Amino acid sequence: MTDLLVAPEDMAFREEIRDFVATHLEPETRRKVSLGMPLQREDFLTWQRSLHAKGWVAPAWPAEHGGPGWTARQRLIADEEFFRLHTPPLPGFGFKMIGPILMRFGTPAQQARFLPRILSGEDWWCQGFSEPGAGSDLASLRTRAVRVDGGWKVNGTKTWTTYAQYANWIFCLVRTDPEVKKQRGISMMLIDMASPGLTRRPIRLMDGTEEVNEIFLEDVFVPDDLVVGEVNQGWTYAKALLEHERLGIGGIGRSKHLLGRLEEMATASGRGDDPTIRKRLTEIGIDIMAVESTTMRLLAASERGTQLGAETSLLKIRGTEIQQALTELALEIAGADALPDRESGQGQAPFEAVVFQFLNWRKLSIYGGSNEIQRSILARQVLGL
Amino acid sequence: MIRFDAPSEEALLLKDTAMRFIADNYGLEKRAAMLAKPADAVPAHWTEMAELGWLAAPLPEACGGLGLSPTDVLPLLEVLGAGLILEPVSPAILGCAATIAAALPAETAADLLEAMLAGERIEVLATGGASATAPAVTATWTSGSWTLSGKAPMVVGGAAADIVWAVARVDDALGLFRVPADAVALTGFRLFDGQTAATVDFDGVSCTEDQLFPMDDTALVRGTEMALLARLAEALGLIEALYRTTLDYVKLREQFGRPIGAFQSVQHRMADMFIHCEEVRSMVQLAAEAMDGAPADLRRQVHAATWVKLVDNGRAVLRDAVQLHGGMGMTDELIVGHMVKRLLMLIQSGGSREDWLSAAAPSLHNSREAEALHA
Ligand SMILES: Cc1cc2nc3c(=O)[nH]c(=O)nc-3n(C[C@H](O)[C@H](O)[C@H](O)COP(=O)(O)OP(=O)(O)OC[C@H]3O[C@@H](n4cnc5c(N)ncnc54)[C@H](O)[C@@H]3O)c2cc1C
Numbered sequence: 082m083t084d085l086l087v088a089p090e091d092m093a094f095r096e097e098i099r100d101f102v103a104t105h106l107e108p109e110t111r112r113k114v115s116l117g118m119p120l121q122r123e124d125f126l127t128w129q130r131s132l133h134a135k136g137w138v139a140p141a142w143p144a145e146h147g148g149p150g151w152t153a154r155q156r157l158i159a160d161e162e163f164f165r166l167h168t169p170p171l172p173g174f175g176f177k178m179i180g181p182i183l184m185r186f187g188t189p190a191q192q193a194r195f196l197p198r199i200l201s202g203e204d205w206w207c208q209g210f211s212e213p214g215a216g217s218d219l220a221s222l223r224t225r226a227v228r229v230d231g232g233w234k235v236n237g238t239k240t241w242t243t244y245a246q247y248a249n250w251i252f253c254l255v256r257t258d259p260e261v262k263k264q265r266g267i268s269m270m271l272i273d274m275a276s277p278g279l280t281r282r283p284i285r286l287m288d289g290t291e292e293v294n295e296i297f298l299e300d301v302f303v304p305d306d307l308v309v310g311e312v313n314q315g316w317t318y319a320k321a322l323l324e325h326e327r328l329g330i331g332g333i334g335r336s337k338h339l340l341g342r343l344e345e346m347a348t349a350s351g352r353g354d355d356p357t358i359r360k361r362l363t364e365i366g367i368d369i370m371a372v373e374s375t376t377m378r379l380l381a382a383s384e385r386g387t388q389l390g391a392e393t394s395l396l397k398i399r400g401t402e403i404q405q406a407l408t409e410l411a412l413e414i415a416g417a418d419a420l421p422d423r424e425s426g427q428g429q430a431p432f433e434a435v436v437f438q439f440l441n442w443r444k445l446s447i448y449g450g451s452n453e454i455q456r457s458i459l460a461r462q463v464l465g466l
Numbered sequence: 467m468i469r470f471d472a473p474s475e476e477a478l479l480l481k482d483t484a485m486r487f488i489a490d491n492y493g494l495e496k497r498a499a500m501l502a503k504p505a506d507a508v509p510a511h512w513t514e515m516a517e518l519g520w521l522a523a524p525l526p527e528a529c530g531g532l533g534l535s536p537t538d539v540l541p542l543l544e545v546l547g548a549g550l551i552l553e554p555v556s557p558a559i560l561g562c563a564a565t566i567a568a569a570l571p572a573e574t575a576a577d578l579l580e581a582m583l584a585g586e587r588i589e590v591l592a593t594g595g596a597s598a599t600a601p602a603v604t605a606t607w608t609s610g611s612w613t614l615s616g617k618a619p620m621v622v623g624g625a626a627a628d629i630v631w632a633v634a635r636v637d638d639a640l641g642l643f644r645v646p647a648d649a650v651a652l653t654g655f656r657l658f659d660g661q662t663a664a665t666v667d668f669d670g671v672s673c674t675e676d677q678l679f680p681m682d683d684t685a686l687v688r689g690t691e692m693a694l695l696a697r698l699a700e701a702l703g704l705i706e707a708l709y710r711t712t713l714d715y716v717k718l719r720e721q722f723g724r725p726i727g728a729f730q731s732v733q734h735r736m737a738d739m740f741i742h743c744e745e746v747r748s749m750v751q752l753a754a755e756a757m758d759g760a761p762a763d764l765r766r767q768v769h770a771a772t773w774v775k776l777v778d779n780g781r782a783v784l785r786d787a788v789q790l791h792g793g794m795g796m797t798d799e800l801i802v803g804h805m806v807k808r809l810l811m812l813i814q815s816g817g818s819r820e821d822w823l824s825a826a827a828p829s830l831h832n833s834r835e836a837e838a839l840h841a
Contacts (some may be wrong), residue, residue, distance in 0.1 A: 216792050218721040241793045286796050287803030293793075357820050409781065412810075416817040417620060420663070425505075425655035427665065436658045436810065443788045444796055451792065453731050 087158060095158055102166040105131040114167040115342070117434040119290050119441075122205075122247045128169045129202045138200050139176045146184055146192075147200050153380050157333070164334035165341065172244055175199035175206040178322050179252045182269070186310035186318055191271075195250075209239040209253035209272070209296060210319065216241075217454050219254070220263045220316065224298060226255040226270065232304040233257070233270065238297055241448070245281055245294040249274050253298075254315050261313075269315035271307040278302075288440040289423065323450070331400035332445075333373045339407045340366060342431070346414045349431050361410055365403065372399045391462035394455040401445035401452060408439040468755045470748075473541050477534060481541035483518055487511075488549035494801060497660075500552050505625040505662045506654035509553040509588075516585025520546070521559050524692065528572035529563075530583050536692070536757040540699045540750065547700025547812075548707035550804055552661060554588060554623025556696035561623075562591035562631055565689025569642055569681040578644070582629075589629040591689065592666050594618030603634040603668050605641065605678070612636075612678060614643065614668040622815070624664035625654025632668055633686065640686060642679040645671060659804075659811040687762065694769055695754055697812050701776050702750045704809040708787040709743045711802055712736070715791055726790070735786050742779035749775045770825035776812075777819045784809050 087095065110124050132138040140156045142148030151159065164170070180199050183191050198204040215222040224237025235255055245251065251272050258266030272279065278301040283291040310318055343362060347353045376396055383389050412419060415435045421427035423437050446452040460466045473481075491511060500510050515521060524539040525531025539560075546555055563582060567575045581587040594602025594616065603616035614634060624630065630650060632643040651667040713736060716727035726732050749772040756768045784806045788795035795802050816822065 211793070214720075216721060217726075218723075221721075221723075285798040287798050287807060289798075293796075352818075355820070405785075412814060413819060415814070417815055419814050420620065420657045420811065422656045422658045422660075425657075427653075427655045436814075439810075440796075440807070443785070444793075446789060447792055447796065451789075453729075453789075456731070 088154070091155060091158055094155055095162060098159055098162040099166065101135060101137075102162070102168060105135075106166065106168055110169060111167045114169055116431065117339075117342070117438040119292070119437070120169055122244075125169050125171055126202050129171055132171075133200055133202065138171075139180065141177070142180065142200075143184070146180075146196050153384065154377075157376070157380075160334040161337060162334075164338035167338070170335070174208050174243070174248075174252075175204065178208060179206050179271075182252075182309060182318055182322055185321065186314075188306070190306065191309070195271075204250050205244070205248045207242050207245045207248035207251045207274075209242055209251045211241045212238055213240050217451055219319075220267070222254055222256060222267065224253065224255045225259070226257050226268065226303065229302070232302055233308070235270070235272070235298045235301045235303055238295060240293075240295045241284070242281075242294045242296050243292055245274070245296055246283060246291070251296065252309070254319060257312050257315075264316040266313055267315040267319075268312050269309040269318050270303045271309065272298075272301060272303055276301045276303075286441070288437050290437075290441070331372050331376050331396040332404050333369060333376065333400065336365075336369050336372075336400070336403050336407060339404065339411075340369065343407060343411055343414065346411060346431055346435075350414050350416070350418070352414060358414060361413075365406060365410065368399070368403050368406070372396060372403060375399075391458050394450075394458050394463075397449060398452050398455050398459075404445055405439075405442055408435070408442050411435040412439055468752055470751055470755070471537065474534075474538050476532075477538035477541050480519065480523060480534075481545055484520065484542055484545040484549070487514070487518065488545060488551070492549050492551065494799075494804070497550060497552070497804075501656075501660045504654075505656045506664075508626050509662075511551075512553050512588065513585035515553055515555060516583060520555060521563075521585065522583050524560055525563055525567050525579070525583070526572070529567040529575040530579055531567070536695055536754040537751065539696075540702075540754055543696055543699035544703030544706070547703035547808070548805070549703075550660075550801075550808055554590065554626075554662070556693065556700060557621075557623030558582065558588055558590055558627075560696035561689065561693035562589050564692040565591055565633075565681075565685060566631065566642070568688040569685035570679055574679075587628040588623070588626055589631060590621055590624040590627045590664075591631045591633065592618035592621045592624070592668075593633045593690075594621075594666075601633040601635055601640070603632045603643075605634045605636045605643065605673070612643070612673040612675070614645075614671040614673060616668050618666045618668070620663055621666050622657070622661065622663045624652065624666060625656075625662035627652070627664065630666055632666075633681070636678070640681050640683065642681045643673050644677050644679065645673065657811055659807040661808075661811065691757060691765065691769065694773070695750075695757065697815065698750045698753055698769075698772060698776060701780055701809055701812045702746050704805050704812070705746055705780055705783050706743050708783050708802065708805050708809070709739045711805070712739065712787045712790050715794075719792075732790060735790060739783055739786055742783050746775055746779050767826055767828070770822045773816055773822045774819060774826055777816070777822070780809055780813050 107127060110128060113120060129138055137149050139148050140151050140159055144150040180196060183195055210219060212222050212224060224235065226233040226235045239253060251274055253270050253272055254267050255270055256266055257268040278299040280297045282295040284293045284295060285291050347358050352358050379389060412435055415432040418429040418432045419435050423433060519532055520542060522531045523534045523542060527533040563579055566579060582589050602618050603614055605612045605614050627647050630645050630647055632645055634641050634643055650671055652664050654662055654664045657663055716732055716736060717725050719726050753769050753772040756765050787802055788806060791802055794800055797803055
């Protein structure tokens, strides 16, 4: 399918990506990624440094800030190749979230200070939006910042903060004006994770990992120069961030990667030729094709100058549904071979991580705006209901 | 004939005691402490469970049991499933003891099972092979003793077993060998839901004549069906518990100034969850009542059909339970995540859904027998 979508001039580009991965990806990291095992900080960072040295670490960034200057189509090709070749999917909090926000709304000083360190991996950012009482209804967040001499004093609790244990910076939404309509009194602040008063509690997930955390802020001081853009405009920036995210959110590369693994699993289980399994694999392949061509079609429209709106929510909905369906099919293929605990040493290759991945990927339909919320957005903003 | 009878007084009493016991002993913290122990540690409450009559409940009175009908053990097993117990009640009692009770003369079975029913021992059954009637273990007679060979890769509940009963091929028949756990190479480990299991390697194990008990296919089928029913009942308990927990949660959790249960899309999801639950309840009860009275072929079909429903509805319920809890549904800190894992474990333990579908296929649609069951 992608071959159909890859222009002849892009073929050489794809070869270049393949060569690079072949020479730079550590075999052990490759193995972990190919099995769907959880990754550690160094697994990500080692790969990030290789990409950085090559100038490829932030495909979507403009060249002036250190991006490779790829076209949108090249980015999709690269994304697919990286997944297919089992490279670690780098968390997007720096590259895809706060980086682009700072490029658009940050001061030159903030850009100069933070952007290079995002690329190099010296800074690891985490996202402090959600709170115990503010999930789907993010605008109701209660973390409070009050004016003090030279900056702000912040109090509140953030939760579900992914990889905060690896991060040295967190970008937070905080309430700076409780008197106005809730979306209008929110600001975005950059907070040093080493600030006095900031503490962290790991949250254990049912899959046994600790990839999310709770962050407690007690009288944390944030100097004025770490406020992003204008005070009380944080909601606008957060929305811009989500829009930036949308096109890449279909997870096509990830789905294709997993589809390939399912083929291997079916063969390993002796059911490679089982007509039911073949049928299911083909059906999911068609679903992926539909999302992929929709992404490309929207992309083409956007390159012709059409302003994309909330219709891109459909990519998030279908993309995550497909990824979850794939993890379920993996369970079906693995059957009772999936039973041993991941840490029991009794796992049956290649099924060691299928349960982990099924459980862990339930998050895909919850975070980034749950699929229920995405459907409401489609209904309201696109269908006009 | 299937009556959908209400459970007996005795069954309800057992259920109530079980609910109280679980509430007192199986809070998440206490359970976490049990999980921190090695897989082959003796499970915490085995003796108490014997004293409460849970081990004896499903076995015939002549074998030292309480003689509850399959239908009447459902309520207890549902509670044990939803209660996430780590003791191997289902595998040891409904898998192993029920097979022994069906295979051996009542008096012999009563003698052999006494220690387990008193909570002094754990005994499990190793069938091992791809299907129960194609066992992984083979026995050969050489110079005055039996030598076993073969490996059972997944004996659920077997990590802390004292006795492993091996279903073995003996010439062209089946036999049951009673093997002390210290005579075999047994490796205990945990499954992803925290329950324990073992791989048991019988290669080169030598047994005397009096360790072998003859067994016919019918006994093995009975044991296998009882074990299946136990898993169905536990899964039903879990599905219902997930539904109730989620229902409570959507009434409590507020977003956008309202309980999330006030949003219509959430309401529809909950209504579907309720439907899934009710269907599984009916099918499991049907499967239990079919145990006594329905012919073997029909029983097999009903059980397979029930399993297919369990897989489909169970997966739908566990997906929605997580989804409607949002981030909280992903954690180890609420009961939901633990229930999801146990339910998923039960579903996976049945192997391929397609196989069950084939087993359910032939005559359910136009079966006169199926009609006779409901007549
Ligand atoms: C693994 C993981 C990692 C995460 N990482 C981060 C992170 O790094 N940083 C961060 O800030 N956040 C993060 N999140 C938080 C995530 O964004 C929230 O979980 C999400 O916004 C949902 O909020 P909630 O969990 O409070 O669920 P709730 O908002 O309480 O929702 C519960 C359920 O109700 C449904 N619902 C709610 N409102 C409606 C409605 N109006 N109509 C229909 N249905 C509705 C939801 O769809 C969901 O199914 C992460 C979450 C997870 C699970």
